[in-house]
Amino acid sequence: MLELKNVGKVYRTERLETQALEGINLKVRPGDFLAVMGPSGSGKSTLLHLLGLLDQPTQGMVELDGRQVMDHDDVTLSHLRNEMLGFVFQSFHLVADLSVLDNVEIPLLYRPLSNRVRRDLALRSLGRVGLSSRVHHYPSQLSGGQQQRVAIARAIVGSPRILLADEPTGNLDSQTGEEIIAILEELNRKEGMSVVMVTHDQRFAERTHRIIRLFDGRQIN
Amino acid sequence: MIRHLIRLTWNRRRTYPLLIAEITISFLVVLVVVSSAATFLRRYRLPMGFDPRNVWAVTCDVNASGFFDERSQEEHERQLLLLREVRGLPEVAHASYVFSAPYGPHSSTTTLDKEKDLSVETNVAGDDALATLGLRLVEGRWFEPGDGQLNIEPIVIDQRMRRLVFRDGKAVGEEWAETNDERSRKHLVIGVLEAFRRGGELKEPLPYFFYRDHPEKASSLPLKTLVIRLRPGTPTAFEETLISRLRALAPAWSFTVEPLTEARRRHLQEMTTPLLIGGLLAGSLLLMVALGLVGVLWQTIIRRTHEIGIRRSLGATAGDIQRQIVGEVMVVTSLGLALGFALALQAPLLPPVRALGLHFYGLCVVLAAAGIYALNFLCAMYPSRLAAKVVPADALRYE
Amino acid sequence: MLRSYLLLAWKVLRRRPFFTATSLFGIAFTLSVLTVASALYESIANPGEPLTRAGRVLGVYDVRGLGPHMCVFSSPGYGLLDRCARSLPGAEKVTVFGKGEPMTSFLEGRKIVSQFRRTDGAYWELLQFRFLEGAPFTADDDSTGAFVAVVNATTRRRFFGSEPATGKSIVLGGRTYRVVGVVKDVPITCPEGYADVWTPIGTSLTPDRQKSYLGGYQCLVLAHSRADFANLRAEFARRVAEVQIPDQQELQTLTAALESRQAYVARGTFNTEIGRDMSARLSFAVFFVMLLFMTLPAINLVNLTMSRVLERSSEIGIRRAFGASARSLIGQFLVENLVLTGIAGIAGLLLAAVLLSIVNRSGLVPYAHFGIDLRVFLDGLALALFFGLWSGVYPAWRMSRMDPIRALQGRLS
Structure with a gap:
């Protein structure tokens, strides 16, 4: 469904040229659960951004359902992100000035839906991560684990086909991290959602179907 | 989306109290300018009731005499002599004495209704003033030579006074009592004029009436202004001839001539200059506020790169982001305007605003608010474009 | 320390x-x-030449006459001033002079309208005009009704071009006057001194005018010191109260007062009755309006400074983490704002000079020569500093309360 073909990414600044990724071949199929591992600076986040259609490769191709992604304009890409993809970040990235419910509604704002439908979808999504009782709280009133669950609710509220998680447990203790991984596993198993997760934690990586290891921008398995 | 923006801005209201205060003050400044300009425009479009073209006002002064000094019988006769002389000149179509000239500095008023604090401006004019000033009668007649024999003082009123005193009833042929302190004098209304806005196009129109200048008796108020309607095409050089003819008859007097069109130009300049200066000041203040707003928004966007990145990753298009920033500015503007409305609502208690009329004032409020919205919309355009250009991957990488 | 502050601020x-x-x-x-605004206010409140001794001068500007069915408000008449003010005991000098009127002349078909004022001889002693040529007319010229005139520089140019005017004849309103002196133009902001042509009152007075109580004249009284003001006022008021108005049945009582210039201006502004001194209230009102006018730009400046603070919150966090005290940071911001205000102050004064010269040239105010004198300049500078401090205090206070850790994360609201 989502495929990287011989993808490379070079960052150019005035003086420096950094090869962030090189020769990456990767296929994300429906129902996949992938882990991306590697030391910091190995290109994990860049890979995730490419998969998330947030960035364009400098070499190779990104294909979604067999179609070249680079052909799309910004509006189409945004709609694709909105409908096909969900994001979870290491530091949660919730909007501090919005309540939990409003945060979860954000992806739905960019779809032609009525307020009532939006609200219902957001509440259902919060129910799926077990936070129904906290919908009117603000992010600062929640623990780290709860915040990350809000972030997951926000990522899945639009029923994406692929969930991209950038070190979702990185800022959490292992107990809470465990809970988050359990949620991701459940989403993958029960709803067939593809999950691509960047992680440092070998234990969590081993629970996935496949591990992609990166070193200096190259795939090493 | 709108609800989302309102909630977001409301939750962030503590971030921009100063911005809101600025918007409120700008709104009030614009409101003052708009309502002054609109008042002037409205006054300018009302009928004047006279025609200033080809009319000259000649001030005949007995050497620096006091304004309220009585004139001797000799001076009174000399005045009549001057009028006869002027009427005899071939360039002159009509001529008449008046107490206060159009656009001139002197006026006199009398009380119409003491309790309601209503005043009416009065003037004194001769039988030929109708033709000289090009007044427009809508009812009845103007003064005639025979009016000196009436045993009641005839007056000609304007439509404003007619509405105030007689409402919808008959006015011509009715009596009206002028009450000043203890004394009351009866007058007979013989005619109604369309209007007579002596103060000029931009002055507030007052109810008006004319007394007759009775040439057969020396008036207790000397009429110092001779208004003259010239035949079209009379050259301006005629002024020198006119003054020398007058001087030959009254060597000790001084004469000053001003064409009414010139007086009109002076009046418009005097009235619009303060408005122009006020407008320029307000414009500069607004420019300052606009620049400040752009600056603050710019900062906001730099600080919120992250939030923008997240929204982009969750599927917001560049256009969505731009609309969001503009929308937020509009919501903040609305908060400031709400405060401004609350203050503007107090204004109808002030006399100048009461004079405007509530409908009219309301229109000014709406116009001023629209102006502020438009200005802030323009100010939000550039920063919102910057926000839309934020590259999501960069925004998220920057942690 | 200050040097490094300044350098940093500049950067x-x-x-x-x-x-x-x-x-x-x-x-x-x-x-x-x-x-x-303050230059305009100054030029009205303290006009300078020729009214150089304004601090010791009182004037009669208006009279109110009250009758059974009439209330008249006008300038005083010659008779009233002659009787009540002319010989006030304890006054150093008293002058009675006309309010001025336009006077038309025709010169080779060209129309010239001059502002024409009749004065007595003492006028030239009490007011200190700068004579470009010739000399003023005297009290004798006034009493004999000599047809002589003092003209201003503009009138000399209009009538005689670049030639000197003294001794030449000038025709105004059909009468011929001999020019005895030429003075510098006086702006209309000094209404007591403003005119194009001055001639003796004696050229026009008829016996009737001498009895006139209302209209056309003004007077100024120069006291030996301000301490005499109270006595002069009381004596003048006593004399006005005693005035009998024989041939004016319409009016029964007159009200007039010796007022200072500031009191006169304030009375005009607030529209209060003659003799009430509202000058303190006027000063307060002017100050209040200025403060109000400064609010918007000040808020704007605070807003921008706040953004600057927030933008640099991580820098502030680092500085605090490395031991900078809140006070030194506040100092840095205040210095930055003062440098900004200082530069803007200079620019503002230059702009003001340009604006004033535009006003001077526009002809909106006849013979205006507004300028930034030292006093106005200092006013401006004081304002600028006040402004800089005011708009720096709030952001600095916010900054001093900034939590270093949150500041480091750049997460400040």
Whole structure:
């Protein structure tokens, strides 16, 4: 469904040229659960951004359902992100000035839906991560684990086909991290959602179907 | 989306109290300018009731005499002599004495209704003033030579006074009592004029009436202004001839001539200059506020790169982001305007605003608010474009 | 320490041209408007030449006459001033003079309208005109009714071009006067001294005029010192109260007072009755309006400074983490704002000078020569500093309460 073909990414600044990724071949199929591992600076986040259609490769191709992604304009890409993809970040990235419910509604704002439908979808999504009782709280009133669950609710509220998680447990203790991984596993198993997760934690990586290891921008398995 | 923006801005209201205060003050400044300009425009479009073209006002002064000094019988006769002389000149179509000239500095008023604090401006004019000033009668007649024999003082009123005193009833042929302190004098209304806005196009129109200048008796108020309607095409050089003819008859007097069109130009300049200066000041203040707003928004966007990145990753298009920033500015503007409305609502208690009329004032409020919205919309355009250009991957990488 | 503050401030301001320009524009504009306003106010309140001794001068500007069915408000008449003010005991000098009127002349088909004023001889002693040529007319010229005139520089140019005028004849309103002196133009902001042509009152007075109580004249009284003001006022008021108005049945009582110039201006502004001194209230009102006018630019400046603080919150966090005290940071911000205000203050004064010269040239105010004198300049500078401090205090206070850790994360609201 989502495929990287011989993808490379070079960052150019005035003086420096950094090869962030090189020769990456990767296929994300429906129902996949992938882990991306590697030391910091190995290109994990860049890979995730490419998969998330947030960035364009400098070499190779990104294909979604067999179609070249680079052909799309910004509006189409945004709609694709909105409908096909969900994001979870290491530091949660919730909007501090919005309540939990409003945060979860954000992806739905960019779809032609009525307020009532939006609200219902957001509440259902919060129910799926077990936070129904906290919908009117603000992010600062929640623990780290709860915040990350809000972030997951926000990522899945639009029923994406692929969930991209950038070190979702990185800022959490292992107990809470465990809970988050359990949620991701459940989403993958029960709803067939593809999950691509960047992680440092070998234990969590081993629970996935496949591990992609990166070193200096190259795939090493 | 709108609800989302309102909630977001409301939750962030503590971030921009100063911005809101600025918007409120700008709104009030614009409101003052708009309502002054609109008042002037409205006054300018009302009928004047006279025609200033080809009319000259000649001030005949007995050497620096006091304004309220009585004139001797000799001076009174000399005045009549001057009028006869002027009427005899071939360039002159009509001529008449008046107490206060159009656009001139002197006026006199009398009380119409003491309790309601209503005043009416009065003037004194001769039988030929109708033709000289090009007044427009809508009812009845103007003064005639025979009016000196009436045993009641005839007056000609304007439509404003007619509405105030007689409402919808008959006015011509009715009596009206002028009450000043203890004394009351009866007058007979013989005619109604369309209007007579002596103060000029931009002055507030007052109810008006004319007394007759009775040439057969020396008036207790000397009429110092001779208004003259010239035949079209009379050259301006005629002024020198006119003054020398007058001087030959009254060597000790001084004469000053001003064409009414010139007086009109002076009046418009005097009235619009303060408005122009006020407008320029307000414009500069607004420019300052606009620049400040752009600056603050710019900062906001730099600080919120992250939030923008997240929204982009969750599927917001560049256009969505731009609309969001503009929308937020509009919501903040609305908060400031709400405060401004609350203050503007107090204004109808002030006399100048009461004079405007509530409908009219309301229109000014709406116009001023629209102006502020438009200005802030323009100010939000550039920063919102910057926000839309934020590259999501960069925004998220920057942690 | 201060040097490093200043250097840093300069660098910071240069690094943010947009903010610096916006703040500069705001302050410079506000200051220039305030400076222009205070220059105009000064020129009316303390006009300088020829009214150089304004501090010791009182005047009679208006009279109110009250009758059974009439209330007249006008300038005083010659008779009233002659009787009640002319010989006030304890006054150093008293002058009675006409309010002025336009007078038409025709010169080779050209129409010239001159502002024409009749004065007595003492006028030239009490007011100190600068004579470009010749000399003033005297009390004798006034009493004999000599047809002589003093003209201003503009009138000399209009009638005689670049030639000297003394001894030549000038025709005004059909009468011929001999020019005895030429003075510098006096702006209309000094209404007592403003005119194009001055001639003796004696050229026009008829016996009737001498009895006139209302209209056309004004007077100024120069006291030996301000301590005499109270006595002079009381004596004048006593004399006015005693006046009998024989041939004016319409009016029964007259009210007039010796007023200072400031009191006269204030009375005109607030529209109060003659003799009430509202000058303190006027000063307060002027100050209040100025403060109000400064609010918007000040808020703007605070806003921009706040953004600057927030933008640099991580820098502030680092500085605090490395031991900078809150006070030294506040100092840095105040210095930055003062540098900004200082530059803007200078720009504002230059702008004010340009604006004033535009007003001078526009002809809106006859013979205006508004300028920024030292006093107005200092007013402006004081305002600028006040402004800089005011707009720096709030952001500095916010900054001092900033939590270093949160500041480091750049997460400040």
